[in-house]
Amino acid sequence: MSHRVRQINCAEAVSRLYDYLDREGPAASLEEVEVHLDLCRHCCSRFAFEALLWQRVREEGRGEKCPEELKAKVRALLEKY
Numbered sequence: 484m485s486h487r488v489r490q491i492n493c494a495e496a497v498s499r500l501y502d503y504l505d506r507e508g509p510a511a512s513l514e515e516v517e518v519h520l521d522l523c524r525h526c527c528s529r530f531a532f533e534a535l536l537w538q539r540v541r542e543e544g545r546g547e548k549c550p551e552e553l554k555a556k557v558r559a560l561l562e563k564y
């Protein structure tokens with residue numbers, strides 16, 4: 484192994500969900516999320532759902548819907564977990 488990736492917990496992974504989906508933020512941070520997903524089934528299924536949803540929004544909603552609005556909606560849902 485060339486380097487160690489810091490282990491993050493579920494809360495950290497979820498808080499970076501949108502950065503991860505948008506591919507924003509430092510590569511190391513995205514890698515940490517990715518590693519967490521490999522280890523954590525719970526987050527993995529949840530992220531997979533979010534990623535699919537997000538992808539659809541991007542493909543179909545461009546210019547018409549407001550992604551920020553949806554982001555807020557999904558965020559509110561996630562906070563109930």
Ligand SMILES: [Zn+2]
Binds near residue numbers: 525
């Ligand atoms: Zn997790």
